Amino acid sequence: MIKKCTGCGIILQAEDINKEGYTENIDNELCLRCFKLKNYGEYKAVTLNNKDYTDILNSIPKDALVVYLTSLLNINLEYINKFNNVILVLTKKDLLPKSVQDYKLINYISNITNNYLDIEITSSIKNYNLDSLLNKIKKYNKSNKEIYFVGMTNSGKSTLINKLIKNYTDKQLEVTTSLYPSTTLNKIEINLDNLKIIDTPGLLNEGSILNSLSLKEIKKITPKKEIKPRSYQLKGKGSLVIEDYIRLDYYTNNNITIYIANNLNITKMTHNNPKLKECKKITFNLEKDKDIVIEDLCFIKFTKKGKVDIYTKYDINIYERNNLI
DSSP states (O other), X not given: OOOBOTTTOOBOBSSOTTSTXXXXXXXXXXXXXXXXXXXXXXXXXXXXXXXXXXXXXXXSOTTSEEEEEEETTSOOOTTGGGOSEXXXXXXXXXXXXXXXXXXXXXXXXXXXXXXXXXXXXXXXXXXXXXXXHHHHHHHXXXXXXXXXXXXXXXXXXXXXXXXXXXXXXXXOOOOOOOSSSOOOOSOEEEEETTEEEEEOOOXXXXXXXXXXSOHHHHHHHSOOSOOOOEEEEEOSSEEEEETTTEEEEEOSOEEEEEEEOTTSOEEEEOTTOOTTTTSEEEEEEEOSSEEEEETTTEEEEEOSOEEEEEEESSOOOEEEEEOOO
């Protein structure tokens, strides 16, 4: 009988400690990797690549109901058009300032994609809109088939599933969650209130800064509480440096707001300061009302036109978009 780890979905085996799915006793519910991650916070990297994950996505039936999750801190809809029946879930609302209204976020998303049956904004930590989400899943699950949860790594997918299990069942099952990328390794089947939910592995975001950081640094840069935006009235030329991660050089007056983990330090300096100047440079000639997004680190809101240079030693995605907030 094939048995899967209830934490990550990998097939359990007790023969080779160096292979994925190893457990000391085949009767255990968790593989050794998930056991250590859950109980001791020890993380072991995996060797799966995006092809492994996309193969799993390609196995999802075309008529299946898909709950597609993306974090409001790092909106990524790269794979949403692969599916025909989507409930789009915007997660981690608790990390944005309370002043940010739901309807504005929904309007923003609707200008990017209309490939969804319905949309929900949630916070697993605050139990925000989880009743509403479950009702929408039941409403659109007309064929009574499997419901697939899909999202990028660190979209909050497994955390939300765990909260649904806790709120709406009496089961002790818990999907393994972590700040670290690629916690779920294979599909996990969960029975929830007469629904059959399939948790799929989080898709690797190859442009994320998380791929380049140590576990200690990942913990450091990941927001855990409501972000307190930091606003700057920029005058003339100067630089802002976010610790050792990013340098931003500006050349004209502008008003900016940075949305980033509250514990990270931002330092003002002159262009003459050499810090990070030797790193890769990306230049933006921004129109008014644009954001610059640094994948899984922060986003920076600009209100005026202007040239901006971004320096970083990391191979990460940095791009502009219309203001989210």
